[in-house]
Amino acid sequence: GQSLEQPSEVTAVEGAIVQINCTYQTSGFYGLSWYQQHDGGAPTFLSYNALDGLEETGRFSSFLSRSDSYGYLLLQELQMKDSASYFCAVLLDDKIIFGKGTRLHILP
Amino acid sequence: DAGVIQSPRHEVTEMGQEVTLRCKPISGHNSLFWYRQTMMRGLELLIYFNNNVPIDDSGMPEDRFSAKMPNASFSTLKIQPSEPRDSAVYFCASSPRVGNTEAFFGQGTRLTVV
Numbered sequence: 001g002q003s004l005e006q007p008s009e010v011t012a013v014e015g016a017i018v019q020i021n022c023t024y025q026t027s028g029f030y031g032l033s034w035y036q037q038h039d040g041g042a043p044t045f046l047s048y049n050a051l052d053g054l055e056e057t058g059r060f061s062s063f064l065s066r067s068d069s070y071g072y073l074l075l076q077e078l079q080m081k082d083s084a085s086y087f088c089a090v091l092l093d094d095k096i097i098f099g100k101g102t103r104l105h106i107l108p
Numbered sequence: 109d110a111g112v113i114q115s116p117r118h119e120v121t122e123m124g125q126e127v128t129l130r131c132k133p134i135s136g137h138n139s140l141f142w143y144r145q146t147m148m149r150g151l152e153l154l155i156y157f158n159n160n161v162p163i164d165d166s167g168m169p170e171d172r173f174s175a176k177m178p179n180a181s182f183s184t185l186k187i188q189p190s191e192p193r194d195s196a197v198y199f200c201a202s203s204p205r206v207g208n209t210e211a212f213f214g215q216g217t218r219l220t221v222v
Contacts, residue, residue, distance in 0.1 A: 033209050042199060042213035043151070050209075087151065094206050095164060096141065100150035 002026040004099035006088055011105040012078055020073045020102045022088035030091040032064050032071045037101070038084045046073070046086075078106050112214035114200050120220045126188040129217045131200030132181055139206055142175055142185050143199040145216070151199070157183065158206050190221045 004024045012018035022032065031050035035043040049055055049064035049071060061074040075082055085101040113132040121127050133140050142154040155165040160177045168175070172191070177183040187194055197218050201211040 030207070031209055042215050043201075043211075044213070045210040048209040091207065091209050093164075094139070094158065095153055095156050096201075096203075096209075096211050097153060098143075098151040 002090065002092060002097055004088055004090060004097065006086075006099045006102045008100070009103045009105065011107065012075075013107050014078055014080060016078050017074065017076050018078060018104065020075075020086050020088075020104070022071050022073075022099060024069050024071075024088070024090055024099075026090055026092055026097075028092055029066070029069075032062070033089040033091065033096070034060075034062050034073045035087045035089060035098070036084050037087065043087060043098075075104075080106055080108070082106060112200055112202050112212055114198075114214035114217050116217055117215060118218045118220075120222065121190055123191055123221055124189045125221075126186065127190045127194075127219060127221075129185040129198050129200075129219070131183045131185070131214060133183070133200070133202030134212055135181065137202035137204050137212070138180075139203045139208065139211075140177060140183050141201045141203075141211060142183070143201065145197045145199060146195075154185070187219075190219075192221045195220050 006022045033048045034046040037043040047062040054063045059076045064071040083106045087098045087101045089098045115130045141156040154167045155175045157177045175185045197216045199216045201213045203211045
């Protein structure tokens with residue numbers, strides 16, 4: 001089977017940095033993705049890591065450690081519009097399996 | 109391209125009725141996924157298609173659920189008969205090719221079964 005674990009909620013202050021962790025347990029693994037979903041909206045793709053290390057895209061970065069079955073999403077210079085749910089997802093035999101999501105609350 | 113298009117956006121139906129959700133994937137995309145989202149269970153993969161062929165339907169909760177993809181530009185998810193516990197947001201997503209890491213989601217159908 002497979003499982004992805006991420007915190008259900010995280011709270012941070014506007015302008016700060018926040019890290020959302022994800023651990024996974026899968027029978028096969030190709031890579032780890034991150035998606036963002038605003039209330040009432042659809043999930044949208046943020047990033048993908050196939051290899052170990054850090055991938056940076058603007059204010060967002062994503063990290064993967066395959067040996068530790070662990071990854072994280074790092075959001076810098078937080079803005080109120082970053083308030084959303086963030087999902088890690090694994091590519092498994094051509095299908096995309098999602099974690100239950102982390103709701104990010106941002107305080108002014 | 110207009111993106112993945114789902115209809116209807118909202119559906120309210122009575123228990124026991126048949127419900128059909130529709131999806132038009134992005135043109136040229138070869139993979140199509142149906143997901144169900146609830147607070148309790150998160151985003152669950154119900155079924156996915158590659159080149160119009162159902163590959164894995166192990167996520168379909170029970171025989172009341174069925175999905176078809178008669179051609180590359182259209183898919184349906186049918187629930188017959190519907191039950192209150194089917195209430196959820198149903199998303200359709202497509203991706204360019206098998207094994208692609210990025211899925212493009214439609215805006216979803218919010219289904220309420222009373």
